Amino acid sequence: MAKVVRNARVTYNNVPTGNLELGKHLVYDDSATINLDNVPLNGGILIKAVALSVDPYMRLMMLSAEDTALNAKGMFLNAELSIFGYGIAAVLRSEVSNIRPGQYIHVDELEHAEYSVVTSMTGVRVVDRNTRLPWSVYAGAAGMTGQTAYFGWKEYAPVKKGSTLYVSTGGGAVGSMVIQLAKKDGLRVIASAGSREKVEFMKEVGADVAFNYKETPIREVLTKEGPIDIYWDNVGGDTLDAALENMSVGGTVIICGQIAGYDDDGVPAHRLMKMVYGDIHMVGFGFNNLEYKYLDEFYATIPPKLENGEFKFREEVYYSLEKVPEALFRILKGKNEGKCVVVLSDY
Ligand SMILES: NC(=O)c1ccc[n+]([C@@H]2O[C@H](COP(=O)([O-])OP(=O)(O)OC[C@H]3O[C@@H](n4cnc5c(N)ncnc54)[C@H](OP(=O)(O)O)[C@@H]3O)[C@@H](O)[C@H]2O)c1
CATH class of the missing domain: 3.40.50.720 (NAD(P)-binding Rossmann-like Domain)
Known part of the structure; x- marks a missing residue:
């Protein structure tokens, strides 16, 4: 029997005119489902979100549809669409030759949804975890x-x-x-x-x-x-x-x-x-814009130093998609005490 599961997401529903308000501008919605066996991939990949990086710039992406039409890079103001940000995901199915199920990928525009189908591989790269650091760190200090x-x-x-x-x-x-x-x-x-x-x-x-x-x-x-x-x-x-x-x-x-x-x-x-x-x-x-120059050197040197304690980091980790708006709110209020990451999957 085809596997149909909940596919909760966070959507952008209201343009803030001043400060971000909890429960108003970003909304958690768990009404959707997804068929993990049969959802069409259209030449892309089916992924499960593992660790979502919540970042200050996400507030800057909360523009009106008019701003976005003027070529500013914005979130989609649409109660049907997930917001997105940087993060780590696990590959469940793939129609892309160099990406295999079981691999973990870093995605620049990862949907804040439990599962998603990605058809453009721009901003998608397989991460070779060369340490025992959890994936949350690969969405933050090692990300x-x-x-x-x-x-x-x-x-x-x-x-x-x-x-x-x-x-x-x-x-x-x-x-x-x-x-x-x-x-x-x-x-x-x-x-x-x-x-x-x-x-x-x-x-x-x-x-x-x-x-x-x-x-x-x-x-x-x-x-x-x-x-x-x-x-x-x-x-x-x-x-x-x-x-x-x-x-x-x-x-x-x-x-x-x-x-x-x-x-x-x-x-x-x-x-x-x-x-x-x-x-x-x-x-x-x-x-x-500098990834092309320093990314390989970064992965080779920094994660091992984070693992052995030579470099230190602090995280503020949440374990529910529902917490994304609160994490962003805390960042903008200066209340976060470490890198905000929302972890969704066991790994
Ligand atoms: N150029 C890039 O490619 C790039 C990439 C990532 C991040 N960034 C930028 O780097 C900066 C730090 O990002 P991060 O992810 O490391 O965030 P972070 O420092 O972990 O969290 C944001 C911090 O900003 C401070 N803050 C919030 N509102 C403020 C306000 N109104 N006035 C003064 N300080 C305020 C707070 O710390 P305090 O306790 O110090 O107030 C808050 O904890 C941000 O400006 C972000 O946009 C740039």
Whole structure:
């Protein structure tokens, strides 16, 4: 008898006009089913979601249908369609020659559904798990967020022993990896985050100066501990201004993210003229544009270091698809204490 099972999903049902609200904009729906034996693959693969990475950029994808029509990359505003993000899935059936059932794949646009049929192999790659780390880690520190830190650091950080880096959201998935890469390269690191636990973690991974920006003004710390030679920006707005005010001449700003403006419009940065007066270089990057250059090197080096403890990471793992909206909500409120991953399958 054909195997028909529940196929729960998370859908995007309402465009947020301000902050994300739980139960309104992203909705869990367990009404659909799927026939695992007979669902047509149309030349593609049938996969079971294993570990979904929940990431800040997902809020930026929550656009109106009109925005999306104007070529902005958005989620589909449609109660019938799952939202999507980075993640790991197990292959159940395949009509693709180089992908076999039983393999695990990393998918750039993985549906937030228990099962899905994927017909385009763009952004799909088989992951060779070369450690005993759980798949949740391959969706985080050994996945997209670890890669973001690694690729951006390798490509854009003008590494010089003894120079000073400041990184914001230093207690988070990307930021904590940046601290560790910088320390390995001999830099002095100043790092900020918004909780006592994150400050402890930033110290544990080697930050020379770790502080809670909600308790101590960023400018006060940077004036005392700067000037800074490299600023790794995960926040934007006034945090970027504070860093620009404290850059050394010829310094580099690496724009990785601007999370202060994702859930509302945020406060724009005002100090860009400092780039002129201070010969500051500023570069932004998307990690996926650097995959071709560093991905193999990343998989060969970083997961083993995460496994043996040379590099440390923190996770906030949820075990139900229903938790995706809450995980994103916590990220945008700064309440997550580690990389948010929703784990769906036993593995
Ligand atoms: N360029 C790329 O390809 C790429 C790829 C992945 C991620 N990113 C960016 O990297 C940054 C970090 O991502 P992540 O996955 O590592 O997230 P994360 O640090 O694990 O979580 C996000 C953190 O941002 C901080 N935050 C949230 N709202 C804020 C606000 N309004 N003002 C200041 N801080 C706020 C909070 O930490 P605090 O406790 O510090 O407040 C929150 O925990 C994000 O900007 C993200 O968009 C870029």
